[in-house]
Amino acid sequence: xxxxxxxxxxxxxxxxxxxxxxxxxxxxxxxxxxxxxxxxxxxxxxxxxxxxxxxxxxxxxxxxxxxxxxxxxxxxxxxxxxxxxxxxxxxxxxxxxxxxxxxxxxxxxxxxxxxxxxxxxxxxxxxxxxxxxxxxxxxxxxxxxxxxxxxxxxxxxxxxxxxxxxxxxxxxxxxxxxxxxxxxxxxxxxxxxxxxxxxxxxxxxxxxxxxxxxxxxxxxxxxxxxxxxxxxxxxxxxxxxxxxxxxxxxxxxxxx
Amino acid sequence: xxxxxxxxxxxxxxxxxxxxxxxxxxxxxxxxxxxxxxxxxxxxxxxxxxxxxxxxxxxxxxxxxxxxxxxxxxxxxxxxxxxxxxxxxxxxxxxxxxxxxxxxxxxxxxxxxxxxxxxxxxxxxxxxxxxxxxxxxxxxxxxxxxxxxxxxxxxxxxxxxxxxxxxxxxxxxxxxxxxxxxxxxxxxxxxxxxxxxxxxxxxxxxxxxxxxxxxxxxxxxxxxxxxxxxxxxxxxxxxxxxxxxxxxxxxxxxxx
DNA sequence: CCAAAAGTGTTTACAGTACACCCATGT
DNA sequence: ACATGGGTGTACTGTAAACACTTTTGG
Numbered sequence: 001x002x003x004x005x006x007x008x009x010x011x012x013x014x015x016x017x018x019x020x021x022x023x024x025x026x027x028x029x030x031x032x033x034x035x036x037x038x039x040x041x042x043x044x045x046x047x048x049x050x051x052x053x054x055x056x057x058x059x060x061x062x063x064x065x066x067x068x069x070x071x072x073x074x075x076x077x078x079x080x081x082x083x084x085x086x087x088x089x090x091x092x093x094x095x096x097x098x099x100x101x102x103x104x105x106x107x108x109x110x111x112x113x114x115x116x117x118x119x120x121x122x123x124x125x126x127x128x129x130x131x132x133x134x135x136x137x138x139x140x141x142x143x144x145x146x147x148x149x150x151x152x153x154x155x156x157x158x159x160x161x162x163x164x165x166x167x168x169x170x171x172x173x174x175x176x177x178x179x180x181x182x183x184x185x186x187x188x189x190x191x192x193x194x195x196x197x198x199x200x201x202x203x204x205x206x207x208x209x210x211x212x213x214x215x216x217x218x219x220x221x222x223x224x225x226x227x228x229x230x231x232x233x234x235x236x237x238x239x240x241x242x243x244x245x246x247x248x249x250x251x252x253x254x255x256x
Numbered sequence: 257x258x259x260x261x262x263x264x265x266x267x268x269x270x271x272x273x274x275x276x277x278x279x280x281x282x283x284x285x286x287x288x289x290x291x292x293x294x295x296x297x298x299x300x301x302x303x304x305x306x307x308x309x310x311x312x313x314x315x316x317x318x319x320x321x322x323x324x325x326x327x328x329x330x331x332x333x334x335x336x337x338x339x340x341x342x343x344x345x346x347x348x349x350x351x352x353x354x355x356x357x358x359x360x361x362x363x364x365x366x367x368x369x370x371x372x373x374x375x376x377x378x379x380x381x382x383x384x385x386x387x388x389x390x391x392x393x394x395x396x397x398x399x400x401x402x403x404x405x406x407x408x409x410x411x412x413x414x415x416x417x418x419x420x421x422x423x424x425x426x427x428x429x430x431x432x433x434x435x436x437x438x439x440x441x442x443x444x445x446x447x448x449x450x451x452x453x454x455x456x457x458x459x460x461x462x463x464x465x466x467x468x469x470x471x472x473x474x475x476x477x478x479x480x481x482x483x484x485x486x487x488x489x490x491x492x493x494x495x496x497x498x499x500x501x502x503x504x505x506x507x508x509x510x511x512x
Numbered sequence: 513c514c515a516a517a518a519g520t521g522t523t524t525a526c527a528g529t530a531c532a533c534c535c536a537t538g539t
Numbered sequence: 540a541c542a543t544g545g546g547t548g549t550a551c552t553g554t555a556a557a558c559a560c561t562t563t564t565g566g
Contacts, residue, residue, distance in 0.1 A: 018276050021375060057373065061343030085341050085377055087317030117313065119277060121341055176428075191545075209529065211546070216527095225536095232544035233536035447518075465556065467519070472554095481563095488517035489563035 017054040019113065022120045023065050024052040024086075024159065026166035027073060029129035029145060030183040035199045036129065036145035037163065038072065039152065044103040049156040050163070051143070052120065065123040072143070074133060079126040079182040083169040084162075087119045091158040100156065124166045126182035149202070170200060178219065181240040187223060189235040190214065219245040273310040275369065278376045279321050280308040280342075280415065282422035283329060285385035285401060286439040291455045292385065292401035293419065294328065295408065300359040305412040306419070307399070308376070321379040328399070330389060335382040335438040339425040340418075343375045347414040356412065380422045382438035405458070426456055434475065437496040443479060445491040446470065475501040 027038040039048040053068040055061060061082065070076050094115035101108055108114060129145075146152060148167060151160070173179055174197065183196060194210045214220060221241040225234045283294040295304040309324040311317060317338065326332050350371035357364055364370060385401075402408060404423060407416070429435055430453065439452060450466045470476060477500070479493040 018373070018375070020274050020276055055343070058345055060345055061341060061375065064343075082341055085317065085338060087311070087377070089314055089316055117274070119274070119317065121343070172432075189545085206528095206530070207545080208531080208547075213528085230544075231538035231542070233546080235545055445518090462556070462558090463518080464520075464558085469555085486517080487515070487565035489519080491518055 014054075016056050018057055020116060020118055022052055022054055022118045023061065023068055024050040024120050024122055024162055025065060025068055025072070025080075026050060026083075026122065026124040026163060027069065028124060028126050028148075028166075028170065028183060029132060030196050030199070031129040031145065033195050033199060034147045035149070035196075037148055037151075037166075038143060039146050039155075041142040041144070041152075042100050042104055042156070044105075045100060045154075046152070047100060047154045047156050048146075048152045048159075050159045061121055065121075065125075069123075069125050073125075073127060075125075075127055075131065078128075079179045080123055081179075082121055082123050084122045084165050085119060086122060086158060086162060088158070089117055091120070092118065093157070096156070120162075122162050122166060124170060126170075126179055128182065128185055130185045167200075174200060178240075178245055184240065187237040187239050189226060189237060191235060193238070218248045272312050274313055276372060276374055278308055278310055278374045279317065279324055280306040280376050280378055280418055281321060281324055281328070281336075282306060282339075282378065282380040282419060283325065284380060284382050284404075284422075284426065284439060285388060286452050286455070287385040287401065289451050289455060290403045291405070291452075293404055293407075293422075294399060295402050295411075297398040297400070297408075298356050298360050298412070300361075301356060301410075302408070303356055303410045303412050304402075304408045304415075306415045317377055321377075321381075325379075325381050329381075329383060331381075331383055331387065334384075335435045336379055337435075338377055338379050340378045340421050341375060342378060342414060342418060344414070345373055347376070348374065349413070352412070376418075378418050378422060380426060382426075382435055384438065384441055386441045423456075430456060434496075434501055440496065443493040443495050445482060445493060447491060449494070474504045 025038075029036045029038070038051060040051055041048050051068065051072045053064065053071075055064040059067070062080070065080055065082070066076070069078070069080055094110070097115055098108065098110060101114070148163070151163065155163070170180075180196065180200070184193065190211050191207075193214065194205060194207065197210065198205055219241055220238045221244070223237040223239055226237050281294075285292045285294070294307060296307055297304050307324065307328045309320065309327075311320040315323070318336070321336055321338070322332070325334070325336060350366070353371055354364065354366060357370070404419070407419065411419070426436075436452065436456070440449065446467050447463075449470065450461060450463065453466065454461055475497055476494045477497040479495055481490045482493050
């Protein structure tokens, strides 16, 4: 088994990390009309967790979160923002954690720093699913995408709570910022965009009104028609126009 | 000079605290048409800072924030919520910090834990100004209320950034929750409530429309008239009715 | 009686909702 | 031709904005 840098860091109780604090990333993607999150499955278990990591002593929280995201998805610049800090002293059961690591083939002493109390900062990332190839990590068996409404049964620690909070924060984001366009590919149809909104909000929207509202924001550029697909009228393709969005900043309720 | 428990904790590098993490509280109050925040002035300086503290190893972040708030204001149950985590490694200049402590009559070695990098969790509290008597602390000369729009010139560390972020978060809160009523006394006039909204948003609102909107929420109870005051019609007093608010939870956009 | 503040009414405009209609295309 | 999905039009509704009017009170 080949060990990564992180593995050595763990075993050697890397002193370059800030003690007692970690980062967990909820990485959202959108694919086939499903809102997906990236989860990691620990080796030799059926237990999933959020991708996370620690903060180097000379790095900011945002830098650490970006580094962790880059490491897991290969994406360097995307929408990434903290949404909550989780600080319950019982949020992680150290016994459960140690058991998981053992199953992973990593046998750590019970006084290892990993099993101390950690506060964790929740970040969510909105990534273009089509550009992502999840990387594997340590000797975790798998890392893969899961429908947010159909998560695995066993999720480690308080990570299910973190996922719930992240989804709630994402819903609030819809009303305030244009960041959700980071979840779309470069070009998309109005139907696909509507499907994203419906999936996040978990409710149906009226097609006609959705279209009008989106176009009225003055942030979309209409391209040539897409001809593919089925027995029906071919839809236009749209592109998110960040220039227009910037220009309309003060005429709509989005951004600050 | 009499020293408090906190003083001894500091000098002895209390090991019961979580290392590397702190809490800073932005305590909002409303008085004489001004949105106030509670600041602390370090002894023998003109430097102000937010009231803050550390987290005991067995306590949650929320518990720690409540404890710190209680300690500073004597209020035990009020609206208190985290709004952001500040994690820039340069957010506090340790030299500045040590200098301030020295001026305070507390001479600590430069490798004291206080001067290590700290991540800080920002909490805001919304308190009823009429019920608060700020407590003094350590040998800080003063702790007092300041108009959020007329802060002291010298504010320590990144605490001015924290204040700005807190004010922005408070403005967002106006649209989503009814928590701002915690800033009002038990009874108040519609004009006073409008003044609170205007002060937070820093813009004028139309009296007639504000009144209609507030009443339409169905969360206010109208009491007897207030007869005091000047040469004009005496206003009604209102009381925030948390029962009504609960009942109307699903008929308006507030709360979750 | 008048000024000042409080409370209510009215008009208008715009945004959200629901639904109807037309368009384009592959089978 | 027709079923399917895409795009537009329109009437209805509710809320928000602006402004006018009335009420109460002290001087």
